[in-house]
Amino acid sequence: MITADHRSEGRPGYDRDLAALLQANYREAARAAGNLRVSLRRTQTLFPIAAQTLESLDEEAKERIDAFRVRFADLQDLLAGKLFRGLLRLEEEPALSQLDVIHAMEKRAIVPSFDDWKQLRVIRNAFMHEYPEEAAERAEALNLAQTGAIGLIETLARLRAYAVGHIGLPPDTLPLV
Amino acid sequence: MRLEPETLPPLVAAIRTVFGSDAEVWLFGSRADDSQRGGDIDLYIETDIETHLVARRAQLLVALAGVFGDRKVDIVVRPRTRRLAPIHRIARRQGVRLAERATPGHETREHPTN
Numbered sequence: 380m381i382t383a384d385h386r387s388e389g390r391p392g393y394d395r396d397l398a399a400l401l402q403a404n405y406r407e408a409a410r411a412a413g414n415l416r417v418s419l420r421r422t423q424t425l426f427p428i429a430a431q432t433l434e435s436l437d438e439e440a441k442e443r444i445d446a447f448r449v450r451f452a453d454l455q456d457l458l459a460g461k462l463f464r465g466l467l468r469l470e471e472e473p474a475l476s477q478l479d480v481i482h483a484m485e486k487r488a489i490v491p492s493f494d495d496w497k498q499l500r501v502i503r504n505a506f507m508h509e510y511p512e513e514a515a516e517r518a519e520a521l522n523l524a525q526t527g528a529i530g531l532i533e534t535l536a537r538l539r540a541y542a543v544g545h546i547g548l549p550p551d552t553l554p555l556v
Numbered sequence: 557m558r559l560e561p562e563t564l565p566p567l568v569a570a571i572r573t574v575f576g577s578d579a580e581v582w583l584f585g586s587r588a589d590d591s592q593r594g595g596d597i598d599l600y601i602e603t604d605i606e607t608h609l610v611a612r613r614a615q616l617l618v619a620l621a622g623v624f625g626d627r628k629v630d631i632v633v634r635p636r637t638r639r640l641a642p643i644h645r646i647a648r649r650q651g652v653r654l655a656e657r658a659t660p661g662h663e664t665r666e667h668p669t670n
Contacts, residue, residue: 501614
């Protein structure tokens with residue numbers, strides 16, 4: 380593959396190893412986003428889901444819901460755990476805490492707002508089980524997650540646009556989501 | 557109990573904004589134990605509110621990030637109409653009550669301004 384430093388007359392304005400790491404993590408997230416999109420389609424007829432319905436789903440529908448939950452959590456983990464920090468490292472901006480990271484993403488308009496992002500995290504924890512929850516709360520969390528899933532995919536798309544537009548990563552190294 | 561005293565008023569205010577002025581709150585887990593150090597902030601809340609509990613919990617955690625920063629806060633909520641689960645009983649038994657229920661007959665509606 381032709382890398383950025385072969386194309387232009389000078390060196391790229393970023394660390395190539397850090398960029399390669401971000402690109403690899405991005406591709407993993409793009410796959411997770413693709414899987415999440417499939418899950419959104421396959422659960423479309425179940426939403427919005429009522430607590431009572433949730434308790435009486437057949438095995439096949441439960442599997443579809445479980446796949447959706449795991450894929451939602453996967454994409455969120457990749458964004459929060461790898462991509463946000465990877466992007467900041469590439470910009471040589473040290474972020475000390477997870478709160479710093481989210482604020483930095485808000486500043487770059489990659490996450491719409493700090494509060495929105497934090498809420499997605501709580502929703503995820505509610506359906507990935509911190510404590511045994513009542514069916515009403517599991518259903519509420521799933522319904523919120525259905526809307527939130529679109530938000531996660533859009534966040535990844537905005538991160539891509541930022542990496543291309545502001546850092547100068549070659550667009551062909553970051554597949555569209 | 558190991559919470560900085562200045563965090564209590566904003567903590568209780570945020571809980572009552574989200575879960576009603578009748579909400580009661582206990583601090584339990586390692587923060588309720590003076591002999592331990594550090595640890596998550598575990599809160600147990602009893603409320604008369606029964607709907608949108610996940611969204612409310614999210615709203616409260618966002619507000620509490622402004623009080624406790626990066627420290628991890630865990631919230632267990634029980635609407636009073638629901639039976640006491642083991643975690644609720646443990647929280648009540650070993651926890652420290654931070655805010656009692658408003659006195660009966662007291663105005664229970666939230667004020668529109670904070």
